[in-house]
Amino acid sequence: MRRKLLLGGLVSAVLLALVGVAANPASAQQSLRLQYKTSATGATADQVEPWFNLVNSGTSAVPLSGVKIRYYFKADPGATQYRFACSWAVVSCSTVTGAFGTLSAPAATADRYLEVGFTSGNLAVGAQTGDLQLRFHRSDWQRITQSDDYSFGPARTTYGDWTKVTVHQNGALVWGTSPTGGDPSPSPSPTPSVTPTGPEGGGVVFDDFSYGDADDPSLTAHNWTVRTNSGGPGVPGASWPKQNVTFPTVSGTNKALQLRAVTDGTGAGTRQSEVLHRRKFLEGTYAARVKFSDAPVSGPDGDHVVQTFFTITPLAFDMDPDYSEQDFEYLPNGGWGEPGNIMYTTSWETYRNEPWEAVNVHTEARQSYAGWHDLVLQVSGGQIRYYIDGALFAEHGGVYYPETVQSVNFNLWFISGGLVGASTPRDYVQQVDWFYHAKNEVVAPAEVLNRVNGYRSASTSWVDTVPNP
Template sequence: MRRKLLVGGLVSALLAALAAVIAAGPAGAAVSLRLQYKTSATGATADQVEPWFNLVSTGSTAVPLSGVKIRYYFKADSASQQYRFACSWAVVSCSTVTGTFGAISPGTATADRYLEVGFTAGTLAAGAQTGDLQLRFYRADWQRITQSDDYSFGPARTTYGDWTKVTVYQNGTLLWGTAPTGGNPTATPTPTVTPTAPGGNAGVVFDDFNYAGADDAGITAHHWTVRTNSGGPGVPGASWPKGNISFPSVGTGNQALQLRAASDGTASGTQQAEFLHQRKFLAGTYAARVKFSDAPVSGPDGDQIVQTFFTITPLAADLDPNYSEQDFEYLPNGGWGEPSNIMYATSWETYRNEPWLAVNVHNEVRASYDGWHDLVLQVSGGTIRYYIDGTLFAEHGGDYYPETVQSVNFNLWFIGGGLVGSSTQRAYHQQVDWFYHAKNEVVPPSEVLSRVNGYRASSTRWVDTVPAS
């Protein structure tokens, strides 16, 4: 061991200055951010890895968080092992925090994977900090993780402190930390958008819902189904009457799909509604203009009801690996442990009913979404993006990306056990102005609206050029 001789305060000051430079990050970088780290799971093995971060601004200008990526490097327990990410709590809100996994090639003895943490919204002011980002990830098979051989793991870090074994990038530029060999990001090509209108170079579906009623022959001809069979989700024993689907006028010369759900507080007196398209959808852009409602159109308020637009592959068996689902779900009266209105965007890998095990990732915003909203879902290149009214709401990927063709669904249902204690009949409505899909094409929300307006300007009510699967 080499000994250092410290002579007086001058040497101490020089060493302190040198330490500050090292902690700030790589030489020559225009450093404006630094990262503090701690862990709440310090064992050599753990049920889940728990990296907690605090991102600190050291610059003089505000930093848009949407351009910031944090990378935590680790050694996979096996070459085929898959992992899941979750945000337990964040000062900036878990609804704005994303987590995806990537591989390092060639790997090292301590790193062949990384967790990349990003943000969908927010700005970090000059001199400010994000505060707690309490994050975790775990094995998809729920077995314990060996973390003692992970590059970024710091078992002694039980309080926040600067940590250069986790890197921070801004728009692809390294600002903080030292990555393991091969751990720097490579440029991701921007998805190509074909600027055709009304567009879609691999097939499109557009429906303006210009039908006379639930028995209109055009519904079946256009590959939609009005659900009437029993079963979940929702209140066990509830019915799904065809009459709960209608197409009222919502403007001059314009109709909308309307779903109705009603209840008198009993299972036999509860009705729900679902309208679904055939299974033939996978990569591409999905969009709909949906009217959510915070209150029933009649009767007492307070039932826990779910208002949805989603894609889904049926579950063939418990933990079916071919299952997939991407959901917009609005709960105006809360539910699933939430006390009031909340919007979820959820991507599913699979699930098991008994005992319940959900393998999904979600973002949420606790706010009212009463009224009309433009919902856009982009599924492309291993990434799922959810937009509401043109703003990115959530971004998911990895194991949650769908593998098999899906159907498109609109569903209005009551949460089992969530009905208010009243026998007075009440009814809720959800409306859908139009639906649009462009196969194998990433279409920005603004372009979606332009294409829909193009169809309407030409009085085109329905188009379907997407081949059946």
């Protein structure tokens, strides 16, 4: 599959001050001005690349969460779905959203639009967002004809005011002219929702893990599989019994997914656990609330145990270019040459097992992560971002960006050769409070929590609107 690699340059304060002298001054009533340029000027392109700079020309600060920007285009014949990405933004791509809509009154040059929004931030009087380097493409990656698109300006290679893109503030049109001469009904300002759908062609998955046990038929109906087959990773000869996956109550009536791994120091006496969702995920936001532990529930401490939350495309053959994996891996007792607790986030391009060769990149922190943590993974615009408890932990890209649909997995396993020399059984656990995914949408960590709380407030324990392949 063809890979798109986009690099966004850093914008200095000097450049920001020089961005876009207005060609047509906005009227005094307009508080926001939209400046536009494109980095893809051809009549056809692999991707449409509208870049925006939003300027506050009013007399008061503007909360960006109430702002929508609409770029109008004509859908190509046979193109039913499009994909949005933010390549780079001064305000951070983690706060930028994109969704597609259909005009109720199509024009000759537009029947669709990309609607860009923000999850947070304020635009002070006289301030500007700076670069919003955006792009979208057909879901089948066929070239797009953009010469007949209403909002496209092939000569706009530097920023300037552009009225063929509209801006809406709290539902009211404040800049630009729509292609029909009227204004399509703007979307409401974003609020925490119990049934968010994300951009067109996207959807969400939310699971509160309110199951009875590993044999609960709802678990399978909700596309989860409890692993029972033998094989790696971990100690050779280890098993993966279904009973090592349970759903205990962790507070009040709230349940969690619990993974258990037990060993007596032998392969036959080692039992690991894994739960995985079916392969249908690629770009978007993944999140889970996970409880890591630094010591076993019982037995001697010291085994090299791996506690995880990750996405993966299986390796079909050595150095398979379609393989991908993005990992949160916590090693409380070290391992792989590390002497103590360490958190890894690792992004994989591919590997070979024998002889070992890995093509990956990782970021690590050598500290304890015992307890509950909110883990967020954003995959969008050629960048992979890992957050822990709302703080950016790592950012990877380039060849490590995934290309094919992945599954979502949680597993708990022991590193081969890393068991302590004791025959006394020891028992480790890892818990997962909830899982959330927004397909094709970059969701800020704080907004993830808002959405999860919305589901819980509505007593919604499971939602899945992401299409199955």
